[in-house]
Amino acid sequence: MDRPEVTLENYRAVYDYYRDHQQNRVLAKLAYAMLSMKYRPRVRYADGAEEQLTELVKSGAVLLVAANHVTHSDQYTLAATAWKTPLRRVIGRTRVLAKDELFTDSDLRKKVDMMGGIPVFRSKNYGLRAVADAGRLMMDVAAERLCRGDNLAIFPEGTCNEGDPTRLQHINSGIGHIAKRAVDRGATPALLSIGISYGPDAHGADTELVKGASVYVAQPLTALPGKPMDIAHIAQYELQKAVDGAVAAY
Incomplete structure (x- = not known):
């Protein structure tokens, strides 16, 4: 299937494509390894979290990875973290929800596709009513990929935190609907909640500031509530704890 143009008007063709898209796993692992060398995150774990995560990955469990969103480099920090943790085993079998703007430039799109990206049309850009149908289809595709054994990484805040990076923005129910x-x-x-901290100068213009981030991996939660909003609430709570851990360890 040819790669469709990623536009809101074309959303059905877009999600038909990303329902089955599979990147080259060898190239993906190489890219993640290079990002790890470049960004050099300092990874710490909650008590027992590394062992729990290792067992989950070995067992073939599917993971819904939630990370906080501080800068436009977070996806690279998260990829670098995957290479340095038990998540290395699932590189190439992990989808990443990414804003549709990253799919407009052809060269950038190739890189995002290789990283397992799935486009998201955000209401902040188009309006809530305009993206409603596309959003429902995106959640269906994301859920289907989880059912096929893929993992899914999300920045559930939906946009960069331009306020206080130590406090999460409100997490809407999208992550809960996907899980449900x-x-x-x-x-x-x-x-699996992963907190990221770049220190007090996170919003500076110097790209070197995002290197050597403090990353905190929380204990995985294997039992989730039954309602989407309840899942979103627990994701907010667990991810804030992970952010607190990352900030404390910076």
């Missing part, structure tokens, strides 16, 4: 739809289809995703 996956469960309804027979999957049992575990929630």
